[in-house]
Amino acid sequence: MATPLLDTGSTPTSLRVGTRGWVALAVLMLPVLLVSVDNTVLNFALPAISEALTPSGTALLWMIDIYPLVLAGLLVAMGSLGDRVGRKKLLLIGSAGFGVVSILAAFAPSIEMLIAARAALGFFGAMLMPSTLSLIRSIFRDREQRRLAIAVWASGFAAGSALGPVIGGILLESLWWGSVFLIAVPVLLPLFILAPVLVPESRDPAPGKLDIASIVLSLVTMLPIVYGIKHMATEGLDLLGVVAIVTGLTAGTLFVRRQNRLETPMLDMALFRIPAFSGAILINLLSVIALVGGLFFVSQHLQLVLGLSPLTAGLVLVPGLVVMILSGLLVVPIAARVRPSVVVPIALTISAVGYAAIAVTGGAVDAIGIAICFLLLGLGIGAAETVSNELVLANAPVNKAGAASAVSETAYELGAVLGTAILGTILTASYRNSVVLPDGLDAAQQNAAGETLGGAVHVAGELPAGAAEQLLNSARHAFDSGVGLAAWLGVGLMIAAAILALTSLRRVR
Template sequence: MTTTTTPTRAGRREWIGLAVLALPCVVYAMDLTVLNLALPAIAADLQPSAAQQLWIIDVYGFLVAGFLITMGTLGDRIGRRRLLMIGAAAFAAASVAAAYADSAGMLVAMRALLGVAGATLAPSTMSLIRNMFHDEQQRQFAIGVWVSSFSVGSAVGPLVGGAMLQYFAWGSVFLLAVPVMVLLLVLGPRLLPEYRDPHAGRLDLPSVALSLAAVLTVIYALKRMAEHGASPAGAVLLAAGVAIGAAFVRRQGRISYPLLDLRLFRLAVFRAALSAYGLSCLAMFGCYIFITQYLQLVLGLSPLVAGVATVPWALGFVAGSMLAPGWARRWGGGQVLVRGLAAAAAGMALLMLADTRHALAWTVAGMVVMSLGMAPVFTIGTEMIITSAPPERAGAASAIAETSSEFCGALGIALFGSLGTVLYRSTLAAAVPEAGEQALSTLGGAVAAAQAAPGPAGELLLAAARAAFTDALQWTAGVGAVLVLAASLIAARILRGGTAAAQPG
């Protein structure tokens, strides 16, 4: 006779602990957005060179991506709560130092430290949720809150940052993180459980170096290609990063305690969820870079109004994340992935109506449908990823998911950005053969060129540039819809035959 054990349900302590875990995720997302608002003031005060200004923007995201896998495995080894506390303390200290930086070099260094500290947050918080919520329905809801916290941070970041810059110096945008991290340091040890792998081996430093080098090289190459187009230098960098990544993977198969547990990829549920997660990020990031420009430079919205127009996008993520557990109970986790991806594809298809009379309404509707479809993919997909892994490797599994997000987001920006640029240039050159390189390079350049051109010539150039950019948006949205629909079919095929995670809960 077999007996089944009902998982222990979380109580008030765990739910308060979840709120504590959500706060640093909000800050993490805000830190990715608020800096752009402060750049003019930073440039006027510190007078960075062009290269320093790029590094001020980029180094945070680069090092977050580069250290995610390492931090996920390190948390499994030394304790996830301990790593989170160390990361929170480092994040607070680096935020204060960045706020009072007196040189561009110091600000770059502090942004780099913020990136390393930030890499501890996502895998630690996600894997702690795995240990705090054992009931499947409660865990799915908790992960929905976790996903929503990133959406909320992205949405309120520009609003809060803009308000701070209205009344205070640029350093204030960094100080926003300090009280949140202090609160985490005070409440974390009281509310969050500690968990580590009791059989963890030593952290393999050569693997750490290979992982960091591979991630940084590939993401830098993709970013370079997105900004400057395909070039021999970019191709060499990309090939070098892939080669280093291959060496990293080979090493993981030979050591006893790898950073990347290759056995996870043998699990159908893990592969399906990771594929859905990664391809969703690729398409979403690729389309979003065109949406923000379209709202301001084509529809003529002010930055504030354009920001308000993207709020429904964030609210759609919050709503989709909260509804996902109920959908999973009704249809099963696997079906939520498949149907969520199909809905996201429909949202991207709506963006193809952006040149109609009600362009703004269709654009906002497309963003809302897309976010309502993507949010369950991230929520249920994340839950499937971390629960398909052994509990002692939950940190490493969550780090794989986050690294996939960073990689695919960068790849989406590079691929879709390059495609959109080619479409924009060819369409504008055909419509206005005399358009100069400034107008052909970017829509912003075309707006500036049109303002400098005399009367009708400027109006003609501006209208043609806006039409060309709208065409580029429509085509990239169409490609994104096809890609996400393909991801839905891939997930369905991997899960075909039925798995525990794909059945109704």
């Protein structure tokens, strides 16, 4: 991996950073690790949350989705704000708020309070991720160094995801579900100590004034669209869902028109006319939908169907997550020599094979099979996202790094929302339609067992042995039938992303 750091002679030596720059990168990895650990830990805490707070299936999905939903709605605004007030300053403010709200989330007494805390985490989380990626863009001006730095950044997500199941499993073995939110505290403390010293401040030298109307329009674009998708996936095509999506699309149109008129827009729409930029954004979106949707059902299958403990279930996924890290790093020297239109489609096809292996079994996969399938999924996505993220920043001017980074992050977070909303809702709907409840359940037990697999496991603990076994067998079969359907959708998403890479990146050297 030393090759990308060598001066090839094609880039002025003055653009290359030394040890201080790489140490600053290590500090910037702390919030990246935090966000990715938080996402993975929560997936493995779903069964415990379902049993402790007994949410409805819809409330459980909202608890997961509200964080990336708020995050996605605010990322562009926060990226633009960081360009204006200073990216390091915004990073530190967001980290402080994220830490405080994480403590509140850990002790939430109800699902409603937990949803509210997750929304607040999304608000402060929106300050973190564009700041880290845009600071990397301003620190690493040499493209070879920047490509490696972005590979480390992207691998930080995978590293956090790899640590999340293990750390979360250890916590959930002996502590309550809220302990998974407290991980933020020890991660953020070193950031507050080291970032002011090691990370240089950067901002747009001519930012213009902050446009409140653009911020409002970006929010009114994201929130209704995602809500409409979630609503129609659960309730079917109806007037409320259509109105929500039309409202979001209308606001999005007004947002684009306003950006094209402003002298200093919040988001430079000319970036989207660059095929490599817009193609890389869409590739990230489709990849994350598939990845997050897969984690949603795989984590529950391992624990609630196969009966593994949270720690053991986490360890099953670690090989795939480690491979995701390695593929993101090892693709760096390959990407310097092979066109993205070749590297990215091959990587995404490998991921499609991993999903297909789950789909053809109809969801009835043992732990070893899950580990192998997730390894293939991680191998492809790790390599593809490193290349696509580098293309996003390479095609954006350095003074607009915050806004460009925010667009990339919006694709990630919107993908997280849609991954859970689409694949998760398919899974929930299939479960509701297929589960057969035994006689003798009261209204509360029927509601809990009929909504989610976690609820069925909780209710089974209150029943006689025969009725409990009948309920669990039906619930697990109903759950896995939905896994098969969701996995086929994942295959389609990976193939669509590969075709998009072939077409949009074909002229990129």
